[in-house]
Amino acid sequence: MSTVITEPGVATVLPSAPADIASTSDATMRTQMRVLLDLAGLSVSEEDFEGMTKSFITARENAELVFSVEAARYEVPAMNFRAKL
Amino acid sequence: MSAEPGNEYLTISDALTALRAGEVTSVSLMESAIAAADAHDAKLGIYLARFDASALEAAYAADAAYASGDPVGSLTGIPLGIKDIITSTEGPTTAQSLVHDSSWGDQLDAPVVARLRAAGGLISGKTTTMEFATGVPDLSKPFPVPRNPWHEDHWTGGSSSGTGNGVAAGAFLGGLGTDTGGSIRMPAAFCGISGIKATFGRVPKSGCVPLGYSLDHIGPMARSARDCAIMLSALAGYDASDPTTVEEPVPDYTLALGGDLTGIRIGVDSLQRFAVNGDSAVAERFERAVESMAALGATLVPVQLPYYREVAAAARITSRSEAFAYHALDMQSRWDEYFAATRQGVGSSPFNTGADYVQAQRVRRVGQKAIAELFSTVDIILTPMASTEAPTIDSLAQSFGDRFALVHAAYWNGLGHPALSVPMGYGESGLPLGLQVIGKPFDESGVLKVGDAFQQVTTWHRDVAPMIAGASTGYAVAAA
Numbered sequence: 001m002s003t004v005i006t007e008p009g010v011a012t013v014l015p016s017a018p019a020d021i022a023s024t025s026d027a028t029m030r031t032q033m034r035v036l037l038d039l040a041g042l043s044v045s046e047e048d049f050e051g052m053t054k055s056f057i058t059a060r061e062n063a064e065l066v067f068s069v070e071a072a073r074y075e076v077p078a079m080n081f082r083a084k085l
Numbered sequence: 086m087s088a089e090p091g092n093e094y095l096t097i098s099d100a101l102t103a104l105r106a107g108e109v110t111s112v113s114l115m116e117s118a119i120a121a122a123d124a125h126d127a128k129l130g131i132y133l134a135r136f137d138a139s140a141l142e143a144a145y146a147a148d149a150a151y152a153s154g155d156p157v158g159s160l161t162g163i164p165l166g167i168k169d170i171i172t173s174t175e176g177p178t179t180a181q182s183l184v185h186d187s188s189w190g191d192q193l194d195a196p197v198v199a200r201l202r203a204a205g206g207l208i209s210g211k212t213t214t215m216e217f218a219t220g221v222p223d224l225s226k227p228f229p230v231p232r233n234p235w236h237e238d239h240w241t242g243g244s245s246s247g248t249g250n251g252v253a254a255g256a257f258l259g260g261l262g263t264d265t266g267g268s269i270r271m272p273a274a275f276c277g278i279s280g281i282k283a284t285f286g287r288v289p290k291s292g293c294v295p296l297g298y299s300l301d302h303i304g305p306m307a308r309s310a311r312d313c314a315i316m317l318s319a320l321a322g323y324d325a326s327d328p329t330t331v332e333e334p335v336p337d338y339t340l341a342l343g344g345d346l347t348g349i350r351i352g353v354d355s356l357q358r359f360a361v362n363g364d365s366a367v368a369e370r371f372e373r374a375v376e377s378m379a380a381l382g383a384t385l386v387p388v389q390l391p392y393y394r395e396v397a398a399a400a401r402i403t404s405r406s407e408a409f410a411y412h413a414l415d416m417q418s419r420w421d422e423y424f425a426a427t428r429q430g431v432g433s434s435p436f437n438t439g440a441d442y443v444q445a446q447r448v449r450r451v452g453q454k455a456i457a458e459l460f461s462t463v464d465i466i467l468t469p470m471a472s473t474e475a476p477t478i479d480s481l482a483q484s485f486g487d488r489f490a491l492v493h494a495a496y497w498n499g500l501g502h503p504a505l506s507v508p509m510g511y512g513e514s515g516l517p518l519g520l521q522v523i524g525k526p527f528d529e530s531g532v533l534k535v536g537d538a539f540q541q542v543t544t545w546h547r548d549v550a551p552m553i554a555g556a557s558t559g560y561a562v563a564a565a
Contacts, residue, residue: 033436040409040435041417048420048428054486055433059405062398063441066448069395071455077446078299078453 111162161205195292212247220426267494274519
């Protein structure tokens, strides 16, 4: 976990990658969601926010899964950048 | 739920044979397509825009070309639908969205549309999609809701929905879909037709509204694997406008087709371990399909797809992240104009970090190496396309995530391999099921050969949904 200042005087706990979702309480998860959505500049209705709680869990589970692959520890990402267009 | 014998629809291959023999005209094909759209579009939500007049005009020109005796293109006189995230000269591209700038693409033909047109295809219209090729329908938005011809309460699958149900309804004989996580293969399976995502880089995707830059594919959807081979032969090949395309030679994919599978090693993975709460008929239908391959001479090899959940997770992270990069600014200012599923899906990308994205690309590389090792022992892999029938439209908002987990598509977007879906029978409710045929990179010929061989000993791809068979319009012809 890491702590960030999202507005003056307010410190919020963010998940590191991968997040330990199993130990995250519902209230903490919702706080994390609101911070991440705020940082992305998204103003989300309460209805959408409720719908996105499942997406949050899935997103963090997916992150745990990709970081669980030992063979990827020293693998080069499947991305290409070439200096010459 | 099989269609009555004899009430089958024309394939592209059938139509080309009839056109060359002078037994049918391009104009009559296009008029039948228009009649089918008139009969079914309002109920099924096939089209966002129809180009009846220009397509008929092109049909007259096609007939003149056949009459002249001069060489004609490989698709001359064939009505084709285009998913409305791909640009064409006939009209604006909407991406089925209130947010999308409809001037995007300058109303030019995308390379794939230009190639179909150069091959003589008739562009019949722009077909429905899910907004920006992602998510599920939003009934509150002013767009048609694509419905399944096999039961209108059920979804077509997405996101190439209108191309899927349009082929099944006879509104055109083939069309273009796009596939970022199964969007060609899922609606092909759910609508009882065929569809192929070729190798990443095989078909240029410029002129297509992007969703996941490293996962997007454009490909053909039609009744049969042979029809897909005809279309893919016209579509494939390098184009300078898309730097991800490769300069691999493009064969005539129809030349590889033939019923004998002797000497072909087929890896078989039922994926039953990921089919919790799936359709009980899938395993039995898959087993029967595999037995058919053995009867055709193939050698069967039990396999287990490596890093299945991990690569699927990597594809999911990649898709969300790449899509959000495209939509972030619009989502900040026009959130409510997006479909609910787009908001809650693409809008959830901030829940993954930049490191998650890069790690996902490392896992894709690990997956590529592992699957290459597996493909050193087999030529083709078979899996069910999905462990479920098409869900009801009413259930999508609540359970789509669970159902999507039963669609076995995104793994192959993560790895870039060619993958074909062909019909393999029906599920518990009588809705179509798909068989997925996967090959080595750039071995679309091998994939299509296996799909075509299967369709030479089965008739699922020629079945017509009762709703369509009961209508008096369309391409009804006697079985060949």
